[in-house]
Amino acid sequence: MTASGLRAVIFDVDGTLAETERDGHRRAFNRAFRDHGLPYEWGVPEYGRLLAVTGGRRRLAGYLAGQGVPDSEPLARELHRTKTAHYTAWLHDGPLLARPGVPELLAELHERGVPVAVATTGRRAWVTVLLARLFGDVTFAAVITGDDVSRLKPDPEVYQLALHELGIGARDAVAVEDSPPGLAAATAAGLCCLVVTSAYHRHLPFPGAAAVVPGYQRGDMVDSDGPLAAGVTVDALRRLHSAAYSR
Structure with missing residues (x-):
């Protein structure tokens, strides 16, 4: 055929x-963690490993569950909204x-x-x-x-x-x-x-x-x-x- x-x-x-992953998405996730008063920060190698999970909200939910956060899904949704706002701002003005x-x-x-x-x-x-x-x-x-x-x-x-x-x-x-x-x-x-x-x-x-x-x-x-x-x-x-x- x-x-x-x-x-x-x-x-x-x-x-x-x-x-866009290392300096765009990764940094936006880290800013979201800080905005929400969370003690997490994804380094460059760690974020590469986390990319095995597609979808930012799913990535967050899985990570938070691994950190022992109970009922991680609502927090993941909040964090992802904040992250998306930071990432979109970077797309407007960052070195893209x-x-x-x-x-x-x-x-x-x-x-x-x-x-x-x-x-x-x-x-x-x-x-x-x-x-x-x-x-x-x-x-x-x-x-x-x-x-x-x-x-x-x-x-x-x-x-x-x-x-x-x-x-x-x-x-x-x-x-x-x-x-x-x-x-x-x-x-x-x-x-x-x-x-x-x-x-x-x-x-x-x-x-x-x-x-x-x-x-x-x-x-x-x-x-x-x-x-x-x-x-x-x-x-x-x-x-x-x-x-x-x-x-």
Whole structure:
């Protein structure tokens, strides 16, 4: 069975379009702890381990339960609201940059007539701010966030909804992710998935990925002679997509 052609590219946000976890989300969580008078602070390595749990509120609830906090869910909800406010403020005014090569890839996808979409389980309140600040001139054919789904990654619901909004099948698109839960969500939805590893996930295994690369640009492709050797381009994505369904 062959691929029907690349008709869309669906991107995750955190870590995929921009490196936001360490200096954005992590610091916002720590400010929320201080605002609520709590003695916790997530260091850089610890936060990397906590990212195994998707969804900030779920991450907080699990962490608080591990600290012996009884009935941690209500406190996790309060903390997450505070954290989201701090993170959204950082997205407006903080030192935020797209990952190198992403703006050029999005521009090329537009020029070549390939729709782009977003499938993230982050909150819409901050996702829209990030997209507007970094990619204000990009038209996204669909933006699916955690507000639109009942189950977070690694569940495939967010990708299934994105495909529905795009009006295409899983074999018509490529997903771009940076983490194991994101890869699991994409492949469970039937998508060919390119992993562009982010800072926290550089050395993790990614079974089932169509390809795993450390960045989007040609100079990132150390010792690579595959379809992405010249970087992540539209032609490279088409070749990767085609190869995924001819194996």
